[in-house]
Amino acid sequence: MRITGVLEVTLSKPLPEEAKSKVVEVIQYLNNVYLKRGARDPVEGAHISSFELKEDKIVFVLETGSRVRIDEASLRIRNVLAQELGKNFRIGIRGLRLIEPKIVLEGSISISLSLPFVKNIYSDGTKTVVELSELSESDLKKPIFLRLLRLVEEKERRYRWGGKGEHWVLYKKSAEKTVKFFDDPNKILEDIGWIKRVSIGQWIYTPPLTHILNALKRLFLDEVVKPLGFDEATFPKMYPLEVGLKTGHLKGVINSMVFASLPKTYNIAEFEPLIDYMYVMDTAPPEEVQKYLEPPSYFLCFAQCEPFYWFFENEILDDAVLPIKWYDMSGPSFRWEAGGLHGIERLIEFHRIEIVWLGKPEHVIDIRNKLMERYEYFLDKVLDLEWRFAWVTPWFYEQAGVVEEKLELDINTPGTIDIEVWVPYKGGRDDKKAWLEVGNISIHGTKFTEPFRIKHNRGEILWTGCSGFGSERWLVSLLAQKGFNPDNWPKKFLEYVKKEPFPRSVLTVTYPKTKDGKEFLKNIIKMFEGLGNA
Ligand code: ATP
Ligand code: ZN
Ligand code: MG
Numbered sequence: 001m002r003i004t005g006v007l008e009v010t011l012s013k014p015l016p017e018e019a020k021s022k023v024v025e026v027i028q029y030l031n032n033v034y035l036k037r038g039a040r041d042p043v044e045g046a047h048i049s050s051f052e053l054k055e056d057k058i059v060f061v062l063e064t065g066s067r068v069r070i071d072e073a074s075l076r077i078r079n080v081l082a083q084e085l086g087k088n089f090r091i092g093i094r095g096l097r098l099i100e101p102k103i104v105l106e107g108s109i110s111i112s113l114s115l116p117f118v119k120n121i122y123s124d125g126t127k128t129v130v131e132l133s134e135l136s137e138s139d140l141k142k143p144i145f146l147r148l149l150r151l152v153e154e155k156e157r158r159y160r161w162g163g164k165g166e167h168w169v170l171y172k173k174s175a176e177k178t179v180k181f182f183d184d185p186n187k188i189l190e191d192i193g194w195i196k197r198v199s200i201g202q203w204i205y206t207p208p209l210t211h212i213l214n215a216l217k218r219l220f221l222d223e224v225v226k227p228l229g230f231d232e233a234t235f236p237k238m239y240p241l242e243v244g245l246k247t248g249h250l251k252g253v254i255n256s257m258v259f260a261s262l263p264k265t266y267n268i269a270e271f272e273p274l275i276d277y278m279y280v281m282d283t284a285p286p287e288e289v290q291k292y293l294e295p296p297s298y299f300l301c302f303a304q305c306e307p308f309y310w311f312f313e314n315e316i317l318d319d320a321v322l323p324i325k326w327y328d329m330s331g332p333s334f335r336w337e338a339g340g341l342h343g344i345e346r347l348i349e350f351h352r353i354e355i356v357w358l359g360k361p362e363h364v365i366d367i368r369n370k371l372m373e374r375y376e377y378f379l380d381k382v383l384d385l386e387w388r389f390a391w392v393t394p395w396f397y398e399q400a401g402v403v404e405e406k407l408e409l410d411i412n413t414p415g416t417i418d419i420e421v422w423v424p425y426k427g428g429r430d431d432k433k434a435w436l437e438v439g440n441i442s443i444h445g446t447k448f449t450e451p452f453r454i455k456h457n458r459g460e461i462l463w464t465g466c467s468g469f470g471s472e473r474w475l476v477s478l479l480a481q482k483g484f485n486p487d488n489w490p491k492k493f494l495e496y497v498k499k500e501p502f503p504r505s506v507l508t509v510t511y512p513k514t515k516d517g518k519e520f521l522k523n524i525i526k527m528f529e530g531l532g533n534a
Helices: 017-034 070-089 137-141 143-160 185-191 207-225 241-247 268-281 286-290 306-311 361-382 471-482 491-497 515-527
Strands: 002-011 046-054 057-064 093-106 118-123 127-132 166-173 195-199 202-205 231-233 238-240 298-300 324-328 352-359 387-394 415-422 435-445 463-470
Touching (some): 002 070, 046 070, 070 137, 093 137, 093 143, 137 143, 185 195, 185 471, 202 207, 238 306, 241 306, 268 286, 306 463, 361 387, 415 471
Antiparallel strands (some): 002 057, 093 127, 118 127, 166 387, 238 298, 324 352, 352 463, 435 463
């Protein structure tokens, strides 16, 4: 990002002849020292490329990088001039004007023309130029202007990131395991009627599937979550828009969020025309229903950790309470997935055990490390799966100016570890598509403690972390490697499945739907005989 513009400084009186050499001296100091301060690479600092003295004005032609941006550079110039001219010649600064400010960005980037300060935008495919309107000294200090610059900078960074959502590096993987099952568990679950699709990405799970899902969740809690001292909380599953503004989800993933609206009124009488219509027409057209609703003011649970930051918003924490370790499994998450919906492995409504923690950076890193160890033990020893961990850096964690290669594997910085399990029905181990992301562990740094203003009583930095255990995905990957015969299931898992009698499957005149499905279900019922009454 390059920013150019002409800065006009108006003085309280015309500059006397003897002050001119002082101005030259000041400019040398600015160019060599002060305008480079804070920029490791001087090109990312600011530079005065020429200047002109005009009676009571000094006019500077400026070019800056992204470290000392033109707003900051203008104020630094102002301050140094005020000090030097004030002290030596009793001349003050009347005002600043930044004329024809222009931002030149790498690549073809689109920015809304309706934003304040944005006058014009054009691009030749390799560069984008954003022309801003003239700025006064107070404009330069406005939060709106600073946020505009941040937005533009972020768009450029995203462009450089090359459209990739994240940067993936293998961190650790298990030994190869013998796998004897190669079918798609999603398809089998549907065929045998343990799940029934009721809407896009939504299924009803019958008692047998619920039973094994619960067994897996309990096993996970007992082997991973509870030994590390996490306590259960209950989080809401619908959040006001402000929460999504602060977490950043509204700005980052609004295209995959599901929203909720309140009725315009509580008075049922006002709904009468709609009710009459539904009565007679026996349809509920969404366009009609919409007329009776407020615009959406909530979004449905997306990341499931949102309420954790929301709870601690504006709170001041002391050492006695830190670190805080909670988990929530009180309800579903919702995601609008454009494509690739598949059985219970990519859903619109899914279930997750969300683990959250808050503390000083060393706490947060230590908890993540312990959690990672337990996950490894759980995957490898308890479930005996073939798994791998990847260090993924979402584009928004990229530090400006840090090149990609340097990002690798410093796992003690904010970022995410994805947990992936091989699902043989999708392909061989070498096939990237045959690895299913079942969960992740993230360190956020101050990404949430800053916007939610979560503070420490002695001003120490607080970080957060979270980890999502996507229950359906874990079960699919377990079934994908072990199959449906309980004899081949990991011992501990089977023990948890056996803790309660196995519930009955639905086998009736019209259900499961196909002949093959019915036959398969009968086989399954036989295999499960020892466990109860399938
Ligand atoms: P993917 O790349 O597969 O879409 P993601 O990166 O969107 O996954 P996260 O945002 O990291 O997933 O969500 C955390 C966990 O929630 C995932 O690891 C997964 O277990 C689960 N999850 C996410 N989206 C879905 C979905 N649509 N259906 C089922 N589980 C999901
Ligand atoms: Zn989370
Ligand atoms: Mg996704």
